Amino acid sequence: MNTSEMNDQQVAGLASAICATAEAMGQEMNPGTAAMMAEDLCAYPVPVVKAALKACRFEVKGKLAMADILSRVQLMDGRPGKDEAWSIALLASDEIETVVMTTEIQQAMTAAAPILRLGDKVGARMAFNSAYDRLVATARAEAIPTTWSVSLGFDPGRRVIAIESAVRMQLINQQSATQYLADLRITPITADGQAIAGLLTGSQANPSPHLRERLAEVRQIVDAAKARNDLQRLKKAQADRVDTYLRKRKARKAIAAAQRKESL
Structure with missing residues (x-):
């Protein structure tokens, strides 16, 4: 299958997904319009576009628009x-x-x-x-x-920690990490050097107790940061729900007061 055929199939698949999303939102969309939108969205990874469409189904009130899809696609770019x-x-x-x-x-x-x-x-x-x-x-x-x-940076130890953390967070791949270490001459000269390279490349690694403890600390820091971020997002969502509830209750009270005043 050549590239043109693959692109045509990709456009057709996205157009179908756009039509289905619009239908799920109570909107009838012209297939030609959906195909045009799909062509514009083909510049982005298909899984990202489909995730954005799913978000639209839950979040958008009213008709599905290109701006709704595109804004969510762009926010997923990392x-x-x-x-x-x-x-x-x-x-x-x-x-x-x-x-x-x-x-x-x-x-x-x-x-x-x-x-x-x-x-x-x-x-x-x-x-x-x-x-x-x-x-x-x-x-x-x-x-x-x-x-x-x-x-x-200048500190060799922090270089290793930062690069290992970046791999774990999937910001850079293992091949790039190995190249950075090679460029820094942090190669398998020592047993710990071999262990670091092994951890980054996914091969067998036997770090010393000291290095194992140091890497465990790094993982704890990264995991703790992720947990804090998750907790902050949860707290914000809860605060938003409470704020919405309080505003609605205030509005209801104002309406009830107005109605009582009119009845007097």
Whole structure:
């Protein structure tokens, strides 16, 4: 099967999914319109588009629109929000630290770095956020995939920890991690060096008790950070539900008071 046939099948499959989503939302969509939308969405991975369609079925009120699908597709591209991006950029400004960042973070930090060197952290953050928002919007409009790269710091031990964490979080693949370690000459010279390479490549690894303990600490930090993020999202969702309930109750009370006043 050639590339053209594969693309045609992909468009047809997405068009069918778009029509089915619209129908599930109580809307009848013209197949030609769905095919046109599918052609535009083919620039993105099919699983991501289908996940966005599923989100639309649960979240969108009213008719399905291209903007509804596209906004959800773009939010699934793995790019950090600007607050998280700034934290990563700020960490990268420390030459000791090894940091994994996206292309947009790296480019936005170029605009913020001169201001940060003057000691104006607030101004640097404003410059960073402005540049980052613009760069992300452009990348998403052009359907450019998210690319992560490693900014190497001076501390060799932190390099290993940062790269191993990036692999575990699936920001970079094992092949890239192995190459970074090779470039740093952190090769299997020692038993722990062999163990680190083995952990990153998925081959047999026998780290020393000290290294095993150190890597376990890293995993605990990463897992704890993920758990905190999950808890924050849960708390926000609960707070939103409570806020919605309180606003509705307040509205009901206001309506009841108005009705009592009219009846007097």
